[in-house]
Amino acid sequence: MPRFENLIAAIDGSGPTEQMVHTLLSLPAFAQCHVTLLHAVPSQTSAEEMRAAWQKGQELLAQTLQTFPPRPGLKISTQLVEGDPKVVVLQVAESLPNPLIVMGSRGRNRIMAILQNSVSQYVFQLASCPMLLVKDDAYVKYPSHVMVALNNSPAAQAAFATALDLISGIQGAQIFLASVQLDADNPGRDEALDRAIDILKNRQIGHQVLTAVGDPATEIVRLAEESKADLLVMGSPDRRPTIARSIPDLDRLLGRSISDYVRVHIGCPVLMVRSVQDSD
Template sequence: MIEKILLADSGTGHSEEMLKALADIPSMRTASVTVLHVVPPQITSTGMEEQREKGGEILASAIQSLNLDPDRVSGLLREGDPKDVVCKVADEIDADLIIMGSRGLQRLVSILENSVSQYVFQLSSRPMLLVRDDIYVKKVKRVMVALDRSESAKQSLKLALFLLRDLKGGELILTHIDPDLTGKSGCSTGAVSEHDPVFATAIADAKRLGISYRCLSCVGKPAKELCRLADELNVDLLLLGSPERRPSIAKGLPDLDRLLGNSLSDYVRVYANCPVLLARTAT
């Protein structure tokens, strides 16, 4: 299900550590990896040459650090606006997953500061794994999935099952959070939660694959509850569905209304203290 990975490496952050953690997962060991570094345009040819040389060094260091099978990893140095180049290369190689670092900027700040990860998240239709610069990347064992009845949530479940299917000691944490309509919040676990119909397919799939699981049905503000649970349960990776964000009228323009709106995925990518994989609706 994940056969081609695009690692957008800026030379900073924890994206390389995230890829190493994924590489330890049995189902990911045959995936091919393209490590991309983008050199922004420079005013002078001398400046451009210096940036190319520096970019080449970053690529070489990243590939060496990853310590992957040489037949499965390649480096790619491109020139241009990083935001546009990442989207373009993801389409060129038909990436199943984009891994990027993120400074964890809030929505308006990310727009004003021209955030690369926010732009790619906004315009790409591919799954993205965002790794904040200020979090610690751990080995992936506890994987939490936010479920509802959306198609993108179904995709996040499929990705979680793919990651956990042969992972010894792995655990699938299924969560369903109803919006807080009564002023109360809280979670139920165990057998009571298993009766939540949203979990039915996920439980059947987990049992079929022999994956250890637990269920939590909660009431509250979904975005805040997800971040709270990820902290309390020491989650290594959080998956949630994020519908395609591109506007239907102008696919090439950022959807500012959604960027500035009350988006669950925007909140979680900023405040969750673990890597966040945003799944998309299958095309």
């Protein structure tokens, strides 16, 4: 089965999200992908308000759908659902095989996102599938230069594999391998980096190695900005036990998660790849 089988675009009227979907559909990796344009209408206090909100949602989806002209192989549908947008996005993702969620993000910090009931923050916490976040002020570009935050964790390995699939068939594409060491005095051998370089050489994929020493979260953001990466792909492990998958990860909410810091501060779109095998 293709890695990118179902693309779920959370449509809220923000331009960057729609631009990102158009960009993804221009990539060979998404040639067989089914696109769901999803809009959730929160419950209203009166029937009249509900009818108005529902009509507005219908118009938004219709306008968005018109931006996708028919073409061979394009499979696209719309879903208008009543309910809390945070919950609706997760429910739709769980109902489809191999989903990728694409949605906008205002880049709020953890506490502000919680207080303002951020949809993207909530979905980021609970989604078990990959999630591509596009900040409202992001400049969406064709992802010919993709940066991967690399280490020995299963989540990072999954991110590297996803990046390989993403650039498959893109002429002249390059992968930037970002490796951050915590201690300059004891750097150690980065086996994950060595393996990734070997794979890229064997596949004749252009690449650059970007190294840094310091805090991984801040260094990943810096390397992405300095390299002018079009897209960052990184692992975002799910550390909760199976029984607790329906509640937010408090460490990520209140602590200093690498993936959460990057989500807030990165300038380019970021694709978070989930793993349940380790933590960040």
